Amino acid sequence: xxxxxxxxxxxxxxxxxxxxxxxxxxxxxxxxxxxxxxxxxxxxxxxxxxxxxxxxxxxxxxxxxxxxxxxxxxxxxxxxxxxxxxxxxxxxxxxxxxxxxxxxxxxxxxxxxxxxxxxxxxxxxxxxxxxxxxxxxxxxxxxxxxxxxxxxxxxxxxxxxxxxxxxxxxxxxxxxxxxxxxxxxxxxxxxxxxxxxxxxxxxxxxxxxxxxxxxxxxxxxxxxxxxxxxxxxxxxxxxxxxxxxxxxxxxxxxxxxxxxxxxxxxxxxxxxxxxxxxxxxxxxxxxxxxxxxxxxxxxxxxxxxxxxxxxxxxxxxxxxxxxxxxxxxxxx
Amino acid sequence: xxxxxxxxxxxxxxxxxxxxxxxxxxxxxxxxxxxxxxxxxxxxxxxxxxxxxxxxxxxxxxxxxxxxxxxxxxxxxxxxxxxxxxxxxxxxxxxxxxxxxxxxxxxxxxxxxxxxxxxxxxxxxxxxxxxxxxxxxxxxxxxxxxxxxxxxxxxxxxxxxxxxxxxxxxxxxxxxxxxxxxxxxxxxxxxxxxxxxxxxxxxxxxxxxxxxxx
Numbered sequence: 345x346x347x348x349x350x351x352x353x354x355x356x357x358x359x360x361x362x363x364x365x366x367x368x369x370x371x372x373x374x375x376x377x378x379x380x381x382x383x384x385x386x387x388x389x390x391x392x393x394x395x396x397x398x399x400x401x402x403x404x405x406x407x408x409x410x411x412x413x414x415x416x417x418x419x420x421x422x423x424x425x426x427x428x429x430x431x432x433x434x435x436x437x438x439x440x441x442x443x444x445x446x447x448x449x450x451x452x453x454x455x456x457x458x459x460x461x462x463x464x465x466x467x468x469x470x471x472x473x474x475x476x477x478x479x480x481x482x483x484x485x486x487x488x489x490x491x492x493x494x495x496x497x498x499x500x501x502x503x504x505x506x507x508x509x510x511x512x513x514x515x516x517x518x519x520x521x522x523x524x525x526x527x528x529x530x531x532x533x534x535x536x537x538x539x540x541x542x543x544x545x546x547x548x549x550x551x552x553x554x555x556x557x558x559x560x561x562x563x564x565x566x567x568x569x570x571x572x573x574x575x576x577x578x579x580x581x582x583x584x585x586x587x588x589x590x591x592x593x594x595x596x597x598x599x600x601x602x603x604x605x606x607x608x609x610x611x612x613x614x615x616x617x618x619x620x621x622x623x624x625x626x627x628x629x630x631x632x633x634x635x636x637x638x639x640x641x642x643x644x645x646x647x648x649x650x651x652x653x654x655x656x657x658x659x660x661x662x663x664x665x666x667x668x669x670x671x672x673x674x675x676x
Numbered sequence: 677x678x679x680x681x682x683x684x685x686x687x688x689x690x691x692x693x694x695x696x697x698x699x700x701x702x703x704x705x706x707x708x709x710x711x712x713x714x715x716x717x718x719x720x721x722x723x724x725x726x727x728x729x730x731x732x733x734x735x736x737x738x739x740x741x742x743x744x745x746x747x748x749x750x751x752x753x754x755x756x757x758x759x760x761x762x763x764x765x766x767x768x769x770x771x772x773x774x775x776x777x778x779x780x781x782x783x784x785x786x787x788x789x790x791x792x793x794x795x796x797x798x799x800x801x802x803x804x805x806x807x808x809x810x811x812x813x814x815x816x817x818x819x820x821x822x823x824x825x826x827x828x829x830x831x832x833x834x835x836x837x838x839x840x841x842x843x844x845x846x847x848x849x850x851x852x853x854x855x856x857x858x859x860x861x862x863x864x865x866x867x868x869x870x871x872x873x874x875x876x877x878x879x880x881x882x883x884x885x886x887x888x889x890x
Contacts, residue, residue, distance in 0.1 A: 397753075420718075422709045423753040451856045452755035455799055459749070459758060481860075487852070488859040542714040543698075547705050562709035564857060565864065 345544045352541035356398045356418060363405055367670050370409040374436065376428050379405040379416045384437045390508040390517050391415070391437030394446040394501060395430060396453055397422040399540070400561055402671030403498060403640045409669030410676065412505035413446075421540050421643070422562045424452035430460030434469055442470035442514035446500055446521060448493025449477035472514055474521035476500055478530045478651065480585045481558030481567050492560045495603050495651030496528035498639045499663075502672060506665035520662070524653065529589050531558065531582040532649030534605060535572070538563040538642050557581060561605070561642045561649075575612065579619040582650045587627065591654055594628030599653040599663060604638035607646035613637065616648055624652075633663055639671060677830060677887070678779035682740045683727055685886040689879050690720035696878060703871040707858040712756060712871040719752035736776045741768035741788075755856060756872060759796045759809065760879075766795035782824040782833045789817045789837070800855065804844075807853035807865065809872035816841035816880055834884035841880045845873040 349355045356377070364373040372380050385391065394404045395417025404416035414437035419425035434443045443464070447457045454475065461471045478496030482488055504521045512520070534556040537546035540563065547563035550556065555578070558567030573581075592598060602617045604610070617636050624631055632655050640649070653659070666675035693700070693716050700713030723744055726732075732743045741764050749761025767788040771780060780788065793813045797803060804814045819840035823833035846869070853865035856872075 419753045420715060421711070423711055423715050424755070424758075426750050426753050426757060428750050450755075451800070452753065452758060455755055455758035456753070458799075459762075483862075487854045488862075489854075489856055492860065540710055540714075543701055543705070543710050547710045560857075560860060562857070564709045565707075565861060567860075567862060567864075 345539050345541070347539070347541055349541055355541055356420060359398070360405070360418065363670065370669060374432070376432055377418060377425075378429050378433045378436065379408045379418065380433065380436045381408050381414045384414045385439040387439045388441055388511075389439045390441045390512065390514050391434070391439060391443035392446065392501070392505050392508050392517070393417065393430070393433045393437060393443060394497070395419070395425045395433070395457075396448055396450070397424055397562070399643045400640050404501070406671030407498070407501050407505075407669045409667070411509045411665055411667035412501055412669045412672065421542065424450065424456045427456050427460040427463060430457055431463045434460065434464040434471060435467070438469050442472065444504065444508070444514060444517050444521065445471060445473040446497065446504065447473055447475050448497050449475050449490050450492065451489050470514060472518040474500070474518060474525060476525055478525065478528045479560065480529050480531050480589060494532060494561055495530040495601050495640055495649050496524065496653065498635075499528060499599060499601060499651065499653050500524040502667060503659055503662040506662035506667065510665065520658070524659065527591060527654040527659075528651060529586045529591060530649050530651040531586055532560070532605065532647060533557050533578060533582060534559040534566065534642075534645050534647035536607060536646040538606070538645040540643070555647075559642075559647065561640060563642055563645060575615045576619045579616050579650065580623065583620060583623050586650065586652050592629055592652060597630045597632040597655045597660070598624065599633040599635065599655055600624065600631045601635040601651035601653070603640055603649045603651065605645040605647040605649065606638055606641035607644040608638070608648055610637065613648060616650070620650060632660060677737060677785050679733070679735045679737050679740055679776065681779065681886060682737045683734055684889070685883045686720070686727065686740070686744055687724060688886050689882040690724045692878055692882050693717050693720050693875065700871050700875055703869055703874055707853065707861055707865045707868045708871060709857055711754070712875065715752045715754055716756060716760070716875060719748050719757060722751045723747040736774060737780055738768045738771040738773045738775060741771070755800070756875070759800055762795045762799050763792035767792040782828060782830050785830065785833070786817065786820040786824045789820055793817050802855045805851065806855040807848050807851040807858060807870045807873075808855050809870070809876040811848045811851070811870060812841040812844040812873040812876040812880070815844040831884070831887045834880070834887045838877065838881045838884040841877040845869060845877045848873045
């Protein structure tokens with residue numbers, strides 16, 4: 345294992361200390377390992393928090409700031425945070441208007457957020473939760489834990505954060521988050537595995553001539569392994585099942601998000617975006633907005649995910665609203 | 677089961693999970709995300725330190741189980757931290773906080789394990805056959821209840837429970853995972869042991885061995 349760390353045990357703490365040192369104008373880091381917007385709590389504003397395992401940076405801590413998250417709870421690498429963190433974050437951002445938990449659909453995240461929400465409600469804080477489950481690689485059936493929360497989470501955090509910033513109440517913000525979930529779908533693939541520092545070796549072995557289709561964001565194996573193909577064919581393999589969901593039709597406006605998994609250079613993401621644009625244009629779907637870059641990652645894994653969100657005027661307005669966080673900033 | 681036995685169990689469990697953490701992690705890497713042993717070992721190490729620091733009296737079982745539940749919930753993370761933490765807290769709640777006496781009877785230990793397993797099933801919205809820790813724990817609690825009804829002594833009863841867990845864990849090998857991260861793999865989850873069932877067996881085996889040595 346070759347990594348730029350001191351010890352696996354201190355990696356998360358040291359990265360958080362680095363974030364606090366780098367962005368004192370945006371955020372602060374508090375015990376027990378939570379990243380909180382510098383000016384939280386803001387009286388009368390709905391608090392928006394999220395959290396999950398570390399190793400997906402910039403998500404979620406890199407999205408704390410104006411117009412996005414009020415706090416983030418980072419767990420150990422690829423491990424959901426613990427209820428004490430979500431409870432502390434909920435209290436830190438509660439301005440009296442309630443707090444929304446944006447939860448990615450993983451068993452551990454669901455359980456720990458559920459325990460935290462019970463604890464916060466017992467302390468008199470109004471908490472709502474929306475589960476993001478946008479990964480079409482997983483069948484949503486009785487036979488799985490349900491679809492994973494992947495790229496759609498980034499878009500939900502931006503849009504919902506903008507609405508909360510504009511003064512929307514908890515019910516409105518919660519419904520908006522659900523609207524994003526209902527209109528967003530993603531699919532990812534990997535060229536390489538990644539190494540959890542504490543484990544010291546790659547999570548799975550994969551040869552130079554193979555790829556994993558339908559991966560999540562934790563270095564877990566995907567739905568199937570196939571021979572590597574040119575980028576255009578890979579993009580087709582990812583976009584086709586998204587379009588088969590029946591959400592996106594000719595005449596629609598979408599946000600197209602091409603996301604790097606952490607070890608993929610931007611030049612390759614643009615090669616992929618070119619093909620996404622070609623496919624959607626061919627179907628009469630307009631890419632009204634796009635996001636190209638590595639925003640929800642899986643350590644140093646090479647690969648990408650593609651996310652499409654169907655836009656309407658409301659979602660477009662909140663997407664365009666000002667945001668100032670370590671990971672996303674425009675309009676300010 | 678005395679407070680001293682609960683402490684002896686948790687210490688033995690901590691050392692065994694630490695020793696086996698890479699095996700558990702390798703099992704998890706095959707069908708999950710490769711961190712189960714590492715996370716559990718980290719939480720149990722913190723628990724061991726808190727026990728050594730005298731954070732709780734060693735006399736009564738309930739406060740020790742409650743400390744273990746809070747510590748696991750607060751340090752392990754992931755699904756396993758929430759589930760094992762909930763299980764220990766539910767077990768603690770079945771015993772009077774001040775109950776010392778001769779310790780918990782076999783029936784009381786069985787009732788505590790039943791509450792723990794029910795807590796896991798409820799939080800995980802799961803049942804046996806879905807390739808989870810319940811596939812080890814449910815046969816174990818059934819065996820423990822049968823042993824209690826038959827009037828077995830504690831060491832013998834716990835040995836039967838651990839053996840039942842062991843068999844249950846091995847029986848996860850051909851199962852298709854339908855809960856947790858392994859379910860994302862679909863049929864690729866078949867042919868692997870469930871890491872949670874294996875760690876549950878390890879914990880129950882440590883309990884049986886601690887009781888046999890006591």
